[in-house]
Amino acid sequence: MDHGAPLGAWGEAPSGRVLDPKTEAFARARLGEPLGAPGPSETAGRGAGQTVHDNSALTPERMHALFPGVEWSLEASLRARFSRGMSYLNLMSWRAGDVVRLPDAVVFPTSHDDVLKVLAACSAQGIAVVPVGGGTSVTGGVDTPNLNTVVVCSLDRMSEVQNLDTESGIVTVQAGATGPQLESYLKDRGWTLGHFPQSFERATIGGYIATRSSGQSSSGYGRIEDLLVGAEVATPVGTLSVGGYPASATGPDLRHVVLGSEGALGIVTSADLRVRAFPTFREYSAAIVPGDFSAAARVVRALTRSPLRPTIVRASDEAETKALLTMSGPGGVLGGAFSMYMRMRRALPGSLIIVGWESESATTLAAMRAFARETLADAGTVSIGGRPGRSWVASRFLGPYQRDAMMDAGYLVETFETVVVWSAIDDTHHTLAEVVRTQLGDDSYVMAHISHSYEVGASLYFTVLAGARSDPRASMDRWRSAKAAIMDALAECGAAVSHHHGVGRDHRDFLPAAIGPVGEDILRAMKTTLDPGWIMNPGALVTRSDGQR
Amino acid sequence: MDHGAPLGAWGEAPSGRVLDPKTEAFARARLGEPLGAPGPSETAGRGAGQTVHDNSALTPERMHALFPGVEWSLEASLRARFSRGMSYLNLMSWRAGDVVRLPDAVVFPTSHDDVLKVLAACSAQGIAVVPVGGGTSVTGGVDTPNLNTVVVCSLDRMSEVQNLDTESGIVTVQAGATGPQLESYLKDRGWTLGHFPQSFERATIGGYIATRSSGQSSSGYGRIEDLLVGAEVATPVGTLSVGGYPASATGPDLRHVVLGSEGALGIVTSADLRVRAFPTFREYSAAIVPGDFSAAARVVRALTRSPLRPTIVRASDEAETKALLTMSGPGGVLGGAFSMYMRMRRALPGSLIIVGWESESATTLAAMRAFARETLADAGTVSIGGRPGRSWVASRFLGPYQRDAMMDAGYLVETFETVVVWSAIDDTHHTLAEVVRTQLGDDSYVMAHISHSYEVGASLYFTVLAGARSDPRASMDRWRSAKAAIMDALAECGAAVSHHHGVGRDHRDFLPAAIGPVGEDILRAMKTTLDPGWIMNPGALVTRSDGQR
Ligand SMILES: Cc1cc2nc3c(=O)[nH]c(=O)nc-3n(C[C@H](O)[C@H](O)[C@H](O)COP(=O)(O)OP(=O)(O)OC[C@H]3O[C@@H](n4cnc5c(N)ncnc54)[C@H](O)[C@@H]3O)c2cc1C
Ligand SMILES: Cc1cc2nc3c(=O)[nH]c(=O)nc-3n(C[C@H](O)[C@H](O)[C@H](O)COP(=O)(O)OP(=O)(O)OC[C@H]3O[C@@H](n4cnc5c(N)ncnc54)[C@H](O)[C@@H]3O)c2cc1C
Incomplete structure (x- = not known):
């Protein structure tokens, strides 16, 4: 996560996110009048001072004792940056000046052993840990849970490329590396990973793995699970190394426990990824x-x-x-x-x-x-x-900047996505578009595309636009109720909870119906095994059988 | 499993497995003189009567009470057929006339609900269950464990194709269908699964999934995990449905818990598999x-x-x-x-x-x-x-028939396989060939091929031949000690325990070193969740932390 990045926005500065005139005309015609500046955009990108509060459950003394030799910060504005992801509701909460729970501290380990130490200390003290890579989660995956003490474990200082096996075509990289960091290393040497999510500029290798990310060139290069040869994971009970082979028949494939683990089972510290010759x-x-x-x-x-x-x-x-x-x-x-x-x-x-x-x-x-x-x-x-x-x-990679501009104009802009087999694609497309229209009414616009396709089916990615409201909370409520109807409709269509955004906190309550009680028990067993104190990203992905985090 | 199949051999009858003259000449030159008939071949293929003993812990009354409405058998020769797989040691144990533990009964469920009932009954009574598909395991996966009461759950009566979604290219098939059963259904309709292991004639869909099988056309069609869209699994705690989407981002992928589960977590009752247009x-x-x-x-x-x-x-x-x-x-x-x-x-x-x-x-x-x-x-x-x-x-598909003929001539014939990344392939190939030569000496021949290749590495499949011994037990001991050295050498080379044969009982003790203690604990947690009484295929894949089954 770039600490200089603006709060509640993707773009660096308002100038980088000016609404293109034709887009503005389109929005006016379809969604109604924008809200003129100065509006909520003024707070966004400036630090949203009013949301930052200072109280932390942790003191410098306690931090020294807990995490000897590990870098950390208790600074409120830094903690604020690490308090939320990048969903529409996240971004709006900055604009609305919502007072949200901040993590009590941010730690910056530099090695696998550092991470092991951090998790052991937090585990011993019952301190919750939220792993954060790029912080681009759009499913509440990095939102600070409302618990006694919460520490963010940032992967910012772990972005080194550790090895390139040119014979095998495998790069070993620390999990905090962003897409551009890894791709520029690889390009210099004639290789590419080929993983280009729209969040490429900021998202990290660890985030890709933890959320089962899929890049825009997935038809050619595959999803992150096709690229992951092996991974090192630090957990509260020690190190888990998974994979290391092109494929194998050695029982359940534990790479697929780590893929999609969303910070709730452990922290991926490095990964072996398949790379290909750079496509000249x-x-x-x-x-x-x-x-x-x-x-x-x-x-x-x-x-x-x-x-x-x-x-x-x-x-x-x-x-x-x-x-x-x-x-x-x-x-x-x-x-x-x-x-x-x-x-x-x-x-x-x-x-x-x-x-x-x-x-x-x-x-x-x-x-x-x-x-x-x-x-x-x-x-x-x-x-x-x-x-x-x-x-x-x-x-x-410009979509997120335009999203900022649309939000600056007061419009509602959000996306959701799913995946189905081919025989269900038309029905799912129709049904979901209809649900959005019914929910959001006349001053809304819903559009969709297939961007990831497979032999047996494809993803559907919907973009939702709706008219400007001067009260940001009204826009947020509007989206909340639409989203609830969307999730119900997806389940009715037999469509997945998510194709590539993940579960996080926002989709958590919809997972049990999809995987069934036995499936849920398997997740809980994985969690209890790796994280006996349930300190890892509490509330994301999986909850205890009594519904508690 | 074809109940009329010969015992301790692949081929239907000795005539189908005559050593081709050039092969015989090659064997003579490299491995020494064969043993003339009549030899152990006489017992093999005839029922190996001496190994069949009658005592079962279960009575017809008990069977009726335990499994109402489910077909079963207590017949000794049938139980004998279900007592072992197809490894060299398995086949030799028939030829040697070894008295092995027979399962106490074989049950033949016809539906998912039948299987649920069988598992619930066995779970309540602490009766061990060994799921058997084609019985072609070469890793001791279907060997009857030496426990109080053991029931084989045969998938023989579950081989129906249930649905073909021609829009999505997905076939739904019961897990007991063999390769030829499914392929002939598909071919009639212009499709193929494209999964052709050498054991194609006998192995089943459930067996493929449970062992992470790989067919000979895997470069084009993928491994079984690439073909598995979803599966229904009956477990002692109820039904687990996994997958159903081309891909998704909904936490750990539970298909990969079922793939490689080797009968130790539950019984796959049906699967959704990707099919392709028949390659004209x-x-x-x-x-x-x-x-x-x-x-x-x-x-x-x-x-x-x-x-x-x-x-x-x-x-x-x-x-x-x-x-x-x-x-x-x-x-x-x-x-x-x-x-x-x-x-x-x-x-x-x-x-x-x-x-x-x-x-x-x-x-x-x-x-x-x-x-x-x-x-x-x-x-x-x-x-x-x-x-x-x-x-x-x-x-x-003729290899196994020739193996029978070689064994009839008294020769030792076995294969083993692994997988490594490209940068380790030469070293692994050299080292393993050398270990075999050292272990088996002058009257042996070791050869290898790559038959499954990936962008980052490939499998290595070794065939081992050695001179005839008149005492089958001498041959068995000879292989046992060679195999132990082979497994150690694989670990030293960083090569996988198996690329496609699986873990079973034979490789079980080598898995912990490969996946580490944390990985092992995840397997145990999966097992305890789905099979709290540890009744499923005890001794295969995973053991309790005290080493007990
Ligand atoms: C504008 C925009 C466009 C997007 N486009 C795409 C797209 O095209 N394709 C796509 O797949 N996604 C997309 N996303 C979603 C998001 O970028 C991905 O989920 C991405 O993989 C998250 O990476 P990150 O490093 O930002 O993770 P974070 O947001 O920091 O974390 C996401 C989750 O992973 C966990 N986590 C992070 N790092 C680790 C680690 N090292 N070990 C364990 N857990 C970890 C966190 O705890 C959290 O649960 C988009 C998001 C935005 C805002
Ligand atoms: C001559 C020969 C050649 C072979 N060639 C290949 C090859 O090319 N590629 C390859 O991958 N393998 C090969 N094998 C190994 C073997 O055929 C495969 O492992 C196959 O997948 C096993 O299928 P099966 O139905 O015979 O399973 P079985 O032998 O009956 O069982 C194997 C394991 O799976 C479990 N099991 C079986 N059915 C189910 C079910 N429905 N649900 C849950 N668990 C179940 C059993 O309990 C056991 O642990 C070969 C074996 C032989 C003897």
């Missing part, structure tokens, strides 16, 4: 699939079921296609080119598909591209050329 | 890589690291290449063709590589083939054409 050849393209979203889903399915599948496949529904067409700024795909606009109009109504190919081999890329072109042509799609694809790739 | 296009080819095995491993690595990787990649070391060259019968690859023999001689010494491509698309197959040809050419390999590849594919 890269191409992106876009097309419109005429017809409704189900036609686009079938195209994605056909693209995904081949070994020649593209590295990136993304299909927007009609609502998102319309929005992307309108917003030509960052996040918009047309870059203002009139000819493309005309070609696109001809094919509309329809769904925008973006495909990308990355390879270190030009021949392989050509084979992949030929397969996709044939598949797209068979489906009667209208190509709109390489520019929208390139433009999407160039701006793919 | 299939081609196989072979080449010799000049130089030592490490050169061949590098070629396999290059082939595997591309999305255009072949469906099948297999590389034999020099010893295995020599043997395959000599044995032109089933299992031999040359089929006696002189021109190929000459081409092969020119390239020798070297390593035989077999590659295969399967696809429902001719274009895709062509792209894959072009990539492989280029990669093989770049490595300076000598193509020996399509025939050896086709011949290998045609005979790929």
Whole structure:
């Protein structure tokens, strides 16, 4: 977590998050008038002074005694930075000036042994520990629980690349490294991890693993679980080393206990990750699939079921296609080119598909591209050329900045996501869009895309926009009740609680229905084994059978 | 398990397992004289009457009371069939006429609810349960433990295909279905699972899942864990349903608790498996890589690291290449063709590589083939054409029959396997071959191949042959001490306890060192949660912390 990062916002400074004029026009037309500055945006990004309070249950003396040799801080503004993640409700709580529980201290271990010591001390004293990587959780995974004493264990000082096994294609890296830190090391040496979530700029390797993250190029590179060869985990009962082999038949695969453990079982301190030759050849393209979203889903399915599948496949529904067409700024795909606009109009109504190919081999890329072109042509799609694809790739990390700008204008902006098998995709898409519309009413806009696809199904990622309210708490309540209806609808559709955001505190109550009482008992047993005092990220992922943290 | 199957042998009848003359000549030259019939082969395949004893701890009355409405048998010869798996030591114990512990009864549930009832009854009475699918375990996974009362739960009556979701490409099948049962259903409808272990003819879906099996076409289709979308599991504490999504971020992935559970946590009753369009296009080819095995491993690595990787990649070391060259019968690859023999001689010494491509698309197959040809050419390999590849594919399920014939001749024949990252492959290959040679001496032959490869590493599969002994127990002791040395050497090389055979009883004592005490405690916690009375397959996979079953 970048300590200089603004509070309650993604972007560095308000200038970096100006609403692009076409987006603003679109928002005005669909969501109603924005709120003019000065508004809540003034507090955000400035330190939100009013939310910071000083009292900590821990004193410097106690800290020295508890964590000898480990760096720490009791400073209130620093503790505030570590008190929340990046969900809409998190960001709004800054803007609303909500007084939230701060962690009592932040510790900064630098090694696996440091982390072991921190956990042993906290375990002995019954002090709760919240592991924090980039702090980009959107499911309440890093929100400070309301308990007696809470220490954040930050992975900020653990971002070293420890080894690169070029024969095996495995990098060993400390869990606190961010995407850019690892990728720049790898790129210098001709390799890539290929894991690019939209939160790439800030999220960490440990966070990826703990939440089962999936990057935007997952069709080509796989999810984080496909990249994880092995991991070192510090737990209150000692060290757990998992994996180390490409695959094995040695009982249950304990890597999959660590993947998705969300700080509730232990702290990943380093990971062995599969890397690939840096893809010197890269191409992106876009097309419109005429017809409704189900036609686009079938195209994605056909693209995904081949070994020649593209590295990136993304299909927007009609609502998102319309929005992307309108917003030509960052996040918009047309870059203002009139000819493309005309070609696109001809094919509309329809769904925008973006495909990308990355390879270190030009021949392989050509084979992949030929397969996709044939598949797209068979489906009667209208190509709109390489520019929208390139433009999407160039701006793919800009979404969060635009979110800030939309929030500055007072709009509600949030996303949710799920995953289903292909036979349930249309129903899930329809049902959820309808639920959002019913919940949020006329001054709202819901759009969706498939960005992660598999042979047997795909994720659905929804973006929800709604009109500005001058009282931030009204917007927050509005979203809270919509979200509750969304979670119920997902369960009814047989769709997963999450495809890549995780469970955290926000989805925790919906997990038991999905995994059943026996499944829940397995999680509890894992937890009790690794964390007998239940000090690890209490309230996230799993609760005791009596519902207590 | 086919109840009519011969005891202590794979083949139906001695006629089906005659040693091919060239193989016999090879064996004579390398391993010494065979033992002439009549030998132990006479007992094998005939029922090995002397090993069957009648006493069961259970009576018909007790069975009725325990398992109302469930089919069962107390018949001694049937119980004998279910008393052991298919390891060399298992097969030899039939030939030696060893009196082994028989299970007290065999039950044949037909539904998930039946299985739940069986487990509840056994749990209440402290009766041990051994789940048996095809009974092809080579790690002692189905050997009757020496406990008071032991019931085998056979999945024989649960082999129905329950659903085929053609939109999603998912088949739902009861866990007792064998490979051929499922594949023939799928083929009729234009699909395939693509999972072809050498034990395909007999092993079951539940057995695949429980042991983390890997088929011979794993490069193209993936391991069983890549195919498993979801599973229903009956446990002593009730039903556990896992998965159901292509992927998700909902905490630890409980599918990976079931995968590799080896009957020690519960009984898989049905599974949702990913299927693919039946590959109407299939081609196989072979080449010799000049130089030592490490050169061949590098070629396999290059082939595997591309999305255009072949469906099948297999590389034999020099010893295995020599043997395959000599044995032109089933299992031999040359089929006696002189021109190929000459081409092969020119390239020798070297390593035989077999590659295969399967696809429902001719274009895709062509792209894959072009990539492989280029990669093989770049490595300076000598193509020996399509025939050896086709011949290998045609005979790929015949290995076990030849093993019977070799054992009939008194020879020691066994295999062992492991998996390592690429940077450790040469060392592991050398070290293990050397250990076997040292252990078994001059009248032995050890050969190896890579048959499952991954981007970061590969499996190593060793076949061990040694001279005939007239006393079967001498052969068994000989293998036991070699195997102990092998397991130690694997650990020293950082190689896995198993790549696809599993842990069972034979490898159980080697698992703790591999997963560490914390890992072991997680397994125990899973076990205690699902099987509080520790009645499930006691002694397999995991033991209590006091070492007790
Ligand atoms: C704008 C935006 C876009 C996003 N886009 C994506 C996306 O495309 N794909 C995607 O998968 N996710 C996405 N996310 C979600 C989030 O970025 C991921 O969940 C990410 O993996 C979290 O990484 P982090 O380092 O920020 O973890 P944090 O937020 O710090 O922590 C997340 C959880 O993991 C735990 N944790 C963190 N580090 C460790 C560790 N070393 N050991 C054990 N537990 C640990 C925490 O306790 C917490 O429960 C997005 C979030 C935002 C705000
Ligand atoms: C000649 C030969 C060749 C082989 N080749 C391969 C190969 O290429 N690849 C490979 O992966 N393996 C191979 N094996 C090993 C073996 O075939 C596999 O382990 C297979 O998966 C076992 O399936 P099965 O149905 O026979 O299981 P069984 O032998 O009946 O049981 C194996 C284990 O799984 C448990 N089990 C079985 N069914 C269930 C269930 N429904 N629920 C829970 N637990 C269950 C048992 O209790 C036992 O612990 C080979 C074996 C032989 C003899």
